[in-house]
Structures are given as C-alpha cells and as structure tokens.
Amino acid sequence: MIEEPLQLSIKILDKEYRIACEFHEQDDLKASARLLDGRMREIRQTGRVIGTDRIAVMAALNIAHDLIQVQRARSGPEGELTRRLHQLQERVNHALAGDEDDEQAHQSEPETPVQSSLDASRERV
Structure with missing residues (x-):
C-alpha cells in the first residue's frame, strides 16, 4: 500500500x-x-x-x-583524525601481511608532516 x-x-x-x-x-x-x-x-x-x-x-x-x-x-579535526586513522590502519595491515614491496614503496615516498612517524605527544582524539 x-x-x-x-x-x-x-x-x-x-x-x-x-x-x-x-x-x-x-x-x-x-x-x-x-x-x-x-x-x-x-x-x-x-x-x-x-x-x-x-x-x-x-x-x-x-x-x-x-x-x-x-x-x-x-569536517575539521574529525576529518583529519579519520584520515590519520586510515593511514595507520594501512601501515598495520602492510606490516602484518609482511608485504615488503609495499612497505619499501611507502618508505621511499617523501613524508609530509602529517605522515611523519607517530609521536604520542602530538596525537589528539
């Protein structure tokens, strides 16, 4: 109906x-x-x-x-947080899969300040 x-x-x-x-x-x-x-x-x-x-x-x-x-x-900080979490998830997945080619390719990319190594003092939720 x-x-x-x-x-x-x-x-x-x-x-x-x-x-x-x-x-x-x-x-x-x-x-x-x-x-x-x-x-x-x-x-x-x-x-x-x-x-x-x-x-x-x-x-x-x-x-x-x-x-x-x-x-x-x-879309401000939450959008950035979502993007950063996605990047971290990809890194963890590559590390767990032992995918050396992707890890080497990732390491050869120039890092931007957002993609730099984790620093707990800079992380915010």
Missing part, C-alpha cells in the same frame, strides 16, 4: 502554509517551521529589515550560514 503525503499546516510570521510531507517527516517539518518563524521574528523585531520577503531571505541566509559553520566544524 502506497502512503500518500499528508498535508501539514504550519504558521510562519502569522501566515499559514499547507505543506505536503511524508508521515515520518512531520516532526522535522514542524521543527523547521518553528526555527524559521523564530529567526524571522528576531529579524523583524530589529526593525532594520522591512518586508516579509526580505526578512525571509535574511533568515534563510542566517540559517544557511549556521549550517556551513557546523559542516566546517565537523
């Missing part, structure tokens, strides 16, 4: 919108509407931006900026 999307009514700046969404997405849609409504009200209260369209654009830009900041924070 195919479920049809339900029509959800949300209010943003006292204006009602009917939005189609899947049943399992309705809580996220409501939370998104509350977030947007709150941001738009904050911007309207400053009195520096006039007009619903402009307020909506400013709110969208602020939310997009917040999202980009969160994405950068996630």
Whole structure:
C-alpha cells in the first residue's frame, strides 16, 4: 500500500502554509517551521529589515550560514583524525601481511608532516 503525503499546516510570521510531507517527516517539518518563524521574528523585531520577503531571505541566509559553520566544524579535526586513522590502519595491515614491496614503496615516498612517524605527544582524539 502506497502512503500518500499528508498535508501539514504550519504558521510562519502569522501566515499559514499547507505543506505536503511524508508521515515520518512531520516532526522535522514542524521543527523547521518553528526555527524559521523564530529567526524571522528576531529579524523583524530589529526593525532594520522591512518586508516579509526580505526578512525571509535574511533568515534563510542566517540559517544557511549556521549550517556551513557546523559542516566546517565537523569536517575539521574529525576529518583529519579519520584520515590519520586510515593511514595507520594501512601501515598495520602492510606490516602484518609482511608485504615488503609495499612497505619499501611507502618508505621511499617523501613524508609530509602529517605522515611523519607517530609521536604520542602530538596525537589528539
């Protein structure tokens, strides 16, 4: 049986919108509407931006900026840690396999500061 999307009514700046969404997405849609409504009200209260369209654009830009900041924070040190762990795992696998050719090839590659030998004082989690 195919479920049809339900029509959800949300209010943003006292204006009602009917939005189609899947049943399992309705809580996220409501939370998104509350977030947007709150941001738009904050911007309207400053009195520096006039007009619903402009307020909506400013709110969208602020939310997009917040999202980009969160994405950068996630890809920063954690992304580096994941890459370093992958390198270490490859080294361990080569050592356990006794693969001398790969180990010699690895040793002949110029090491970058990130690939230098392990120093426990520099490791962070």
